[in-house]
Amino acid sequence: MYSLKLSNICKHYTGTLLFKDISFELRPGEVLAITGWNGSGKSTLLRIIAGLVRPSLGKVEMFMGDEPIPKESRRKFLGMVAPALALYDELTALENMDFFCKVRGIAYDRESCLNMMERVGLTENANKTCRNYSSGMKQRLKLVQALLHSPPLLLLDEPGCNLDSNGMKIVEDIILEHRQLGMTVIASNEKREVDYAERAINLSE
Amino acid sequence: MRSGRWITQNEPLTYLNEATAIWLRDLRGEFRTRYAVNSILMFAVTTLVAVSFSIGSFRIGEAEKPFLCSVLLWIILVFSALSGLSRSFVKEEEAGTMDVLKLSARPQAVFLGKLFFNLTLLGALQLIIVPLFILLMNYKIASPGLFAAMIISGGLGLGAGTTIVAAMIAQASARGALFAVLSFPLLLPLMITAIKGCERAADGMNTAGWPEVRIAVAYTVIMIIMSLFLFPLIWEE
Amino acid sequence: MIIKVLLSIWMAVIISAAFLYAGAAAGFPGQTSRILFFHVPQAWIATLSFLLSMIASCIYLARRSVKTDHLALSAAELGLLFCILATATGSIFARATxxxxxxxxxxxxxIVILLMIYGAxxxxxxxxxxPEKRRVFAAVYSILAFVTVPFLVFVVPRITASLHPENTMNPAKPGMDPKTLKVFLGSLLAYTGLFVWMLRLKIRLLRLEGRQEPEFVISEKLKQEGEKG
Structure with a gap:
């Protein structure tokens, strides 16, 4: 049983305040949406949760039961998709997956990777180098990368960007499936995605 | 595909496995793009040709040769290394893959993987440049064993001293020049040591004990240990 | 304020004493030995501030308080200044002797390596x-640089072959003229006092500059709000 807790998160950067006093708690089965205008700090907040950016004030905690998970190992318990997170261009999709499995200390299983590729509709292109991928295909591969280690916390920053209607459908399926057991945070202004969330935080207010 | 597949083991072996994965990935990427190797090798070959062409093998007297050739060799090696060893980190930053690496790998594993990659590059560089230099400059080496040991231990030190600097400058602006500016003061003791060691190997006098090789090895070990401690601080926000 | 006045008087006394009270040491051409009273304390301050900067960097990495970073930066800046002074006075002496x-x-x-480290x-x-990254990186770099310095002892083994007049003018050794010793120790004290005064001034300046930055104001205000609520 995992949970995520943010208390009084504030971030300012070179003199401008992005947001302050962001506090919430998230439990498995819950979906939280973060909305706000461009530049309101949606991506930054997700990066703070992921541990890529240090908040100016406040803290992010993750718990396994009552046990706090140390910050260094938080990465094992979360998967993230964001426009700024790129995969390795000069590798093929499968090689990318192989690398992320090994680096995370998971045994690489070609079958299950292929299954996941099939799910996002990339089976035919699994052995193409990602340089030749379209931006929508890259986005699909990023989804696979985020789900590879079955994380209890999923951070989706504009998960639908560059995707066609089929792709959007895949994202919705993933959110619905993850909602059954895991925690999800979506940063988006897309109504279709935000509608899956029970709660929403608007950073522009 | 559902929960429960992550593994929370922490044995040292898993660090090595992860580091190896990063090392092999970098090698594979390098093999396909030749991002770093081209610049390092071309830099080295160009300098070597310039040195050999302008000085040649006869202009330096036999008495001066062990010392002067050793100086020239290490200047070529160190500055070629400084021209390209930062590439593996800079490329992660430029391609936008730095964050995904931060999210999936432990910092010490990243450091070790990048260190292995840089050492591979240095090994390749030395394998090509050192024999060419010996041939072109007609450099006679009285004690080949010591010479080889000095080249290898100097190369190890070069990699150990620059990898953490590369990680820092990849996250800074004005990367190109900064790498050499920051690395050089750290490398200077090693460079002077290596020059003395190669001089000793070339003239073949007082070779007992290989003191310079031992200093270079100590330098390597200390820099790696310090980097393993300090790297998480610059890698994680 | 009173410290500033006392320091300037003490400095003036030492400078006059260096030229008038202490005699020129034998074995050096003309009056050149008088450089001892200025060059050695400068080199001492350059080394001291390098050490201080490194220690402050370590503390910064452990505590992440902006104050210790200000100390590390100020010490490094003063270290660079005194390093340049020591190099300049040293080479004037080198030319003369x-x-x-x-x-x-x-x-x-x-000293050139020290200069290069400061430059880097x-x-x-x-x-x-x-700003946060800048402080961490600078601290990490100064620790790395500090670690490589001991290797210079091996690298420059001909330290005994140095022309540097250590043996003839080492104040720790008996045989130094008592007048010279007095002025030398006084000068060491004066330079250390000067260093401490300049260091505190520099830290205050950095703190005031920091206060002008809006981010600092905002975070301070938020902290105060947090304490009240």
Missing amino acids: WGSFWNWDPRQTS YFALRSAVPD
């Missing part, structure tokens, strides 16, 4: 846009 301004004496080599430290600081 050894015949050339620069000849890669082991002492000159080590400031280059790094100016190249990292994010």
Whole structure:
């Protein structure tokens, strides 16, 4: 049983305040949406949760039961998709997956990777180098990368960007499936995605 | 595909496995793009040709040769290394893959993987440049064993001293020049040591004990240990 | 304020004493030995501030308080200043006694490396846009640089062959003229006092500059709000 807790998160950067006093708690089965205008700090907040950016004030905690998970190992318990997170261009999709499995200390299983590729509709292109991928295909591969280690916390920053209607459908399926057991945070202004969330935080207010 | 597949083991072996994965990935990427190797090798070959062409093998007297050739060799090696060893980190930053690496790998594993990659590059560089230099400059080496040991231990030190600097400058602006500016003061003791060691190997006098090789090895070990401690601080926000 | 006045009086006394009270040491051409009263304390301050900067960097990495970073930066800046002074006075002495301004004496080599480390430290600081990262990187770099310094002892083994007049003018050794010793120790004290005064001034300046930055104001206000609520 995992949970995520943010208390009084504030971030300012070179003199401008992005947001302050962001506090919430998230439990498995819950979906939280973060909305706000461009530049309101949606991506930054997700990066703070992921541990890529240090908040100016406040803290992010993750718990396994009552046990706090140390910050260094938080990465094992979360998967993230964001426009700024790129995969390795000069590798093929499968090689990318192989690398992320090994680096995370998971045994690489070609079958299950292929299954996941099939799910996002990339089976035919699994052995193409990602340089030749379209931006929508890259986005699909990023989804696979985020789900590879079955994380209890999923951070989706504009998960639908560059995707066609089929792709959007895949994202919705993933959110619905993850909602059954895991925690999800979506940063988006897309109504279709935000509608899956029970709660929403608007950073522009 | 559902929960429960992550593994929370922490044995040292898993660090090595992860580091190896990063090392092999970098090698594979390098093999396909030749991002770093081209610049390092071309830099080295160009300098070597310039040195050999302008000085040649006869202009330096036999008495001066062990010392002067050793100086020239290490200047070529160190500055070629400084021209390209930062590439593996800079490329992660430029391609936008730095964050995904931060999210999936432990910092010490990243450091070790990048260190292995840089050492591979240095090994390749030395394998090509050192024999060419010996041939072109007609450099006679009285004690080949010591010479080889000095080249290898100097190369190890070069990699150990620059990898953490590369990680820092990849996250800074004005990367190109900064790498050499920051690395050089750290490398200077090693460079002077290596020059003395190669001089000793070339003239073949007082070779007992290989003191310079031992200093270079100590330098390597200390820099790696310090980097393993300090790297998480610059890698994680 | 009173410290500033006392310091300037003490400085003036030492400077006059260095030229009038203490005699020129034998074995050096003309009056050249008087450089002892200025050059050695400068070199001492350059080393001290390097050490201080490194220690402050370590503390910064452990505690992440902006104050210790201000200390590390101020010490490094003053260290660079005194390093340049020591190099300049040293090479003037070298010209007068050894015949050339620069000849890669082991002492000159080590001070040049120190200069390069300081240069690299400031280059790094100016190249990292994010203030938090800048402080961490600078601290990490100064620790790395400090670790490589002991290797210079092995690298420059001909330290005994140095032309540097250590043996003839070492104050710790008996045989130094008592008048010279008095002025030398006084000068050491004066320079250390000067260093401490300048250091505190520099830290205050950095703190005031920091206060003008809006981010600092905002975070301070938020902290106060947090304490009240």
